[in-house]
Amino acid sequence: MxxxxxxxxxxxxxxxxxxxxxxxxxxxxxxxxxxxxxxxxxxxxxxxxxxxxxxxxxxxxxxxxxxxxxxxxxxxxxxxxxxxxxxxxxxxxxxxxxxxxxxxxxxxxxxxxxxxxxxxxxxxxxxxxxxxxxxxxxxxxxxxxxxxxxxxxxxxxxxxxxxxxxxxxxxxxxxxxxxxxxxxxxxxxxxxxxxxxxxxxxxxxxxLPRYATHHPVQHPTGIRVVTGFDDMMRVAAVRSAVYIGEQACPYDEEFDGNDLAATHLLALIGNEPAGCMRLRFFGDFAKLERLAVRKEFRKSRTAFDLVRASVALCKEKGYRRIYGHAREDLLPFWQHFGFRLKENGAPFAFSDHVFVEMIDTIEPSPTALSLKDDPYRLIRTEGVWHVPGPLELSAARAAHLQSPQI
Structure with missing residues (x-):
């Protein structure tokens, strides 16, 4: 009005x-x-x-x-x-x-x-x-x-x-x-x-893809895939504040040796690290884990945006199944996105909480990565498959490799 x-x-x-x-x-x-x-x-x-x-x-x-x-x-x-x-x-x-x-x-x-x-x-x-x-x-x-x-x-x-x-x-x-x-x-x-x-x-x-919405000037609130050490430090800071600081999780249980074998999503609000998610990829399924949002940002949609961005990333990689562990009391949060209890899965405990196994079935993105793609797309930076990468741009240089003479 x-x-x-x-x-x-x-x-x-x-x-x-x-x-x-x-x-x-x-x-x-x-x-x-x-x-x-x-x-x-x-x-x-x-x-x-x-x-x-x-x-x-x-x-x-x-x-x-x-x-x-x-x-x-x-x-x-x-x-x-x-x-x-x-x-x-x-x-x-x-x-x-x-x-x-x-x-x-x-x-x-x-x-x-x-x-x-x-x-x-x-x-x-x-x-x-x-x-x-x-x-x-x-x-x-x-x-x-x-x-x-x-x-x-x-x-x-x-x-x-x-x-x-x-x-x-x-x-x-x-x-x-x-x-x-x-x-x-x-x-x-x-x-x-x-x-x-x-x-x-x-x-x-x-x-932009849900997992690539952050830009420090044009879109200071958004999500990006971690591709450098500085962002890994931001992820570690968020998880330390949430899991170690708030939930008294032992350091060795929170940082379990899998971080360098995973893909991480970082959510920022006004360029300030607000939340993160870890994804690991197996033969025919992806696993979502370590979802964390800082206390001061929990009234935002950050947690919801991180889950949706993670699912979008899995779809772009061509996966059809996502697996995860949910604390029993937080299962409704995950059910909101379509996750369901894993068949024949029994509750189990670690880090002083009881968890249940959950599964979601998804359809790959129409633009999912595949061997049919242009080779340049498959060498682009992780999570930035919609933007030409440095190796792709190098093809514009004057000097080119010559085919070997037989």
């Missing part, structure tokens, strides 16, 4: 890695139970809510504009109230945009204070983008945002990109913690003021 909304408070997901994270998830669940959420807008409530929100956010759309947007699509405006209270005290709003509206948002022709009807979809139409227009969720009401995002995760909305903006450092940090990527490419322009969770097939197809 504002011309320059400051923060979209999309709810964070607990990583599920520690008992502390589980307690945080339970706290959020209880908070959500204290909030009622509805998209049934009572027009008489709109001026009061906008006046309260305007004192915090700044200039907002007029009440008649908000009512018009809600009449176009009821899912655009959500009202939050403390359970037992008759009147709503907060709201979350979104512009549900068609393809033309998505483009208009990026090129500046969408009027954010009075959005044009031709850019908005009705409830039976699938949007191309969900733009977080404005939200006002004081206190416990913020817990209701999870319920709205559940709606936007439904099949009807699942392929719409979620977009927001922020013009403050606090807002930037909130976006990053909640899984948004800073910057959007539109018609060969990089728009750094926008933040996006890409979900459209065409958007995802144009993205």
């Amino acid at each position: 504002s011309a320059t909304p400051q923060n979209s408070l999309l709810a964070a997901n607990a990583s599920g890695l520690t008992a502390e994270a589980a307690l945080e998830a339970e706290r959020m669940r209880r908070a959500a139970a204290m909030v009622t959420v509805t998209n049934r807008l009572e027009p008489s409530e709109v001026p009061r809510l906008l006046e309260a929100a305007g004192r915090v956010i700044g200039r907002l759309a007029a009440p008649e504009t908000v009512i018009r947007v809600a009449e176009k699509n009821a899912d655009a405006i959500w009202l939050f109230a403390r359970r037992g209270k008759a009147r709503p005290e907060g709201f979350m709003s979104a512009l549900l945009l068609n393809q033309s509206g998505r483009s208009a948002l990026f090129d500046g022709t969408l009027n954010l204070l009075d959005p044009q009807n031709e850019y908005l979809v009705s409830q039976h139409e699938r949007p191309a983008a969900i733009y977080v227009w404005a939200s006002f969720t004081p206190g416990v009401l913020a817990a209701g945002i999870n319920r709205v995002m559940d709606r936007f995760d439904s099949p009807h909305y699942a392929e719409a990109d979620v977009i927001s903006t922020s013009f403050t450092m606090r807002g930037h940090r909130a976006m990053v913690r909640r899984g948004f990527e800073q910057g959007v490419w539109h018609e060969d322009r990089f728009l750094e003021d926008f933040y996006m969770i890409p979900r459209r097939p065409e958007t995802l197809a144009a993205r």
Whole structure:
């Protein structure tokens, strides 16, 4: 509703890695139970809510504009109230945009204070983008945002990109913690003021691979494959903080001699190491292990992004099965990604915890590495198979090897 909304408070997901994270998830669940959420807008409530929100956010759309947007699509405006209270005290709003509206948002022709009807979809139409227009969720009401995002995760909305903006450092940090990527490419322009969770097939197809999304300048929040000693030090620092520092795991059990025989993924938030994952590769399966996220980043989507990036890497290598060990109490976290208990696998213990074996069945990527590939692709840097490597570039030098004379 504002011309320059400051923060979209999309709810964070607990990583599920520690008992502390589980307690945080339970706290959020209880908070959500204290909030009622509805998209049934009572027009008489709109001026009061906008006046309260305007004192915090700044200039907002007029009440008649908000009512018009809600009449176009009821899912655009959500009202939050403390359970037992008759009147709503907060709201979350979104512009549900068609393809033309998505483009208009990026090129500046969408009027954010009075959005044009031709850019908005009705409830039976699938949007191309969900733009977080404005939200006002004081206190416990913020817990209701999870319920709205559940709606936007439904099949009807699942392929719409979620977009927001922020013009403050606090807002930037909130976006990053909640899984948004800073910057959007539109018609060969990089728009750094926008933040996006890409979900459209065409958007995802144009993205960097999930395991290669980090760039120190353009994408300071992302994931990359470890290819040097400096990054291995970052991985060791994360795992030492989580497993040795928090969980009192003995050094020799955490650093077990397999690190130099594995591939590692490093997640960074604002160029700061936030989490990591280790992958080892066997004959017909890959194994995920040593997932760790630093305490201060556990309200972000880092753990989820690392698992998805690891699966994507396995698919690109052509694997069809992934194996892993899950702590019994954290199995639901892994089941979220499709892992299931290994048939005939019995619980077993190490490092003072009980674990279960789990398996996931996957399909190789359409671009999976194979002997049919150009030979240059197979000598590119690990995890950077989409970018020409140094040996490939060396072929451009003037001097070339000559075929031997017979």
